[in-house]
Amino acid sequence: MISKTTLPLLRLPPTETSIIAWWQGQPISHEIFLAQVQQVATELPAHRYAFNLCEDRYLFMVAFAAILWREQTNLLPAYRLSTEIQKIAADYPDSYCLTDHPITDLPLPQHLIAVSGTGTLDRTIPEIATAQTAVIVFTSGSTGRPCPHPKTWHSLVTGARLAQQRFQFPQPTSIVATVPPQHMYGLETSILLPLVMGLRIHNSRPFFPQDISQTLMAVPPPRLLITTPIHLKACVQSNLSWPALTMIISATAPLSRSLAAQAETIFSAPVWEIYGCTEAGSLASRHPLESDQWQLYDDFWLSQDETNGCCYVHGDHLFESVRLQDVIAIDDDRHFRLLGRQHDLINIAGKRASLSDLNRQLNEIAGVADGIFIMPAENEEQITRLIALVVAPARDEATILAELAQRLDPAFLPRPLYKGITFAA
Amino acid sequence: MTTASPLELEVAQLIIDAVHLEDINAEEIDPEAPLFREGLRLDSIDALEIALAISRRYGFQLRADGKDNVSIFASLRSLSQHIEKNRVK
Numbered sequence: 001m002i003s004k005t006t007l008p009l010l011r012l013p014p015t016e017t018s019i020i021a022w023w024q025g026q027p028i029s030h031e032i033f034l035a036q037v038q039q040v041a042t043e044l045p046a047h048r049y050a051f052n053l054c055e056d057r058y059l060f061m062v063a064f065a066a067i068l069w070r071e072q073t074n075l076l077p078a079y080r081l082s083t084e085i086q087k088i089a090a091d092y093p094d095s096y097c098l099t100d101h102p103i104t105d106l107p108l109p110q111h112l113i114a115v116s117g118t119g120t121l122d123r124t125i126p127e128i129a130t131a132q133t134a135v136i137v138f139t140s141g142s143t144g145r146p147c148p149h150p151k152t153w154h155s156l157v158t159g160a161r162l163a164q165q166r167f168q169f170p171q172p173t174s175i176v177a178t179v180p181p182q183h184m185y186g187l188e189t190s191i192l193l194p195l196v197m198g199l200r201i202h203n204s205r206p207f208f209p210q211d212i213s214q215t216l217m218a219v220p221p222p223r224l225l226i227t228t229p230i231h232l233k234a235c236v237q238s239n240l241s242w243p244a245l246t247m248i249i250s251a252t253a254p255l256s257r258s259l260a261a262q263a264e265t266i267f268s269a270p271v272w273e274i275y276g277c278t279e280a281g282s283l284a285s286r287h288p289l290e291s292d293q294w295q296l297y298d299d300f301w302l303s304q305d306e307t308n309g310c311c312y313v314h315g316d317h318l319f320e321s322v323r324l325q326d327v328i329a330i331d332d333d334r335h336f337r338l339l340g341r342q343h344d345l346i347n348i349a350g351k352r353a354s355l356s357d358l359n360r361q362l363n364e365i366a367g368v369a370d371g372i373f374i375m376p377a378e379n380e381e382q383i384t385r386l387i388a389l390v391v392a393p394a395r396d397e398a399t400i401l402a403e404l405a406q407r408l409d410p411a412f413l414p415r416p417l418y419k420g421i422t423f424a425a
Numbered sequence: 426m427t428t429a430s431p432l433e434l435e436v437a438q439l440i441i442d443a444v445h446l447e448d449i450n451a452e453e454i455d456p457e458a459p460l461f462r463e464g465l466r467l468d469s470i471d472a473l474e475i476a477l478a479i480s481r482r483y484g485f486q487l488r489a490d491g492k493d494n495v496s497i498f499a500s501l502r503s504l505s506q507h508i509e510k511n512r513v514k
Contacts, residue, residue: 207469208476210486234473238480349470382445383470401466410461410468416448 252350
């Protein structure tokens with residue numbers, strides 16, 4: 001039950017010197033941030049929906065807040081491919097793109113975000129309606145159309161509160177994130193936690209281990225690293241030294257116990273995992289070195305359909321109950337274990353896709369008479385890539401790959417793509 | 426296709442080994458062709474694996490070049506030049 005009709009856009013932490021972010025090498029105070037959000041908000045075009053396509057994390061956060069302030073909704077595509085964005089725009093015609101860099105191959109109205117370092121400092125924190133649809137996050141479904149997942153401001157703020165309740169981040173914690181802000185994991189951690197839970201975010205998205213190490217050293221303790229198994233593995237293998245961290249959080253793909261152990265050794269900090277999905281957001285955590293079991297966040301509960309074993313997660317702050325895509329064993333009303341993925345779903349280095357959706361995309365390519373993606377058996381030694389088999393007499397492999405590259409995230413491009421006239425049964 | 430230098434051939438083989446590319450030999454990689462988005466169509470997952478192989482073989486850590494890694498990884502030639510400038514082994 002929602003008791004308030006509005007919630008503030010920003011929550012000021014109790015400390016005097018309140019930094020919300022580091023941007024372009026400088027600390028940004030909450031006051032400056034608010035002034036910049038207000039400036040951007042007043043300049044936004046009047047539409048119902050805004051694609052938030054900012055690449056810079058801080059500008060993404062300014063854009064996110066400005067869009068809310070104008071009572072608009074952030075549209076967050078699964079992939080920032082022109083084809084994907086245009087498909088969504090066809091369903092949401094009252095929209096424009098808010099971006100920090102001009103996008104050349106996108107025939108949609110674009111508004112370039114511009115912030116200045118100066119401006120009237122404003123202490124007024126806007127209130128956002130709890131029922132306002134703050135974002136619509138899109139996933140690629142098996143139907144061919146991007147699938148919308150709306151989130152109210154209330155549900156996003158609730159998610160941040162539940163994470164804080166679970167992890168008890170000390171005030172004020174500095175976050176360094178390797179994940180982008182436009183997917184649920186990065187949105188909840190690197191944008192919502194700074195906005196409403198008083199944490200601070202470093203603007204960059206460090207990639208190589210050396211960059212991650214340097215960025216961590218650039219922020220004061222206590223430090224929180226938000227990352228994924230693939231980056232943790234790269235850090236473990238890098239033989240670098242690391243500054244003191246309070247905690248590391250990993251998500252998007254399961255973390256093996258051995259990698260968790262190695263990471264805890266090199267970082268001298270506990271490694272926790274978050275489990276979630278785009279539909280429900282983050283909903284459980286575990287400490288892999290202690291247990292395989294996941295513990296639900298407060299305010300969520302699970303149910304299981306006896307006839308087909310499907311597991312559903314429920315929460316008052318969710319639009320609707322969500323069917324979980326993994327095969328789940330419920331241990332008790334707060335704990336569960338993952339038994340594996342349902343066969344249609346693949347996960348490559350944390351990026352998820354539906355095999356039937358990938359097959360459909362492949363078969364939509366002109367000249368492809370028949371095509372199929374296959375996910376070979378995975379091993380821990382290396383990243384397993386998809387293979388594709390295609391019957392396409394009049395087109396060559398390079399052309400088909402080029403067409404796929406227009407439609408899919410690079411992680412899902414087949415290695416290799418085999419073309420044949422017939423395949424032996 | 427321009428001729429690959431000995432270092433470029435060596436780096437080509439390092440890429441092939443690091444990301445387990447099948448069906449291609451080092452000599453077949455055009456030194457000036459793109460590595461990302463076209464050409465070999467490498468992605469960010471590959472970039473991490475290549476960075477590790479480079480640090481082990483040539484003794485230095487790759488860092489991102491500005492906003493993304495496009496210019497270091499623009500081609501085999503640009504990557505090899507970057508290695509030549511920074512290698513300690």
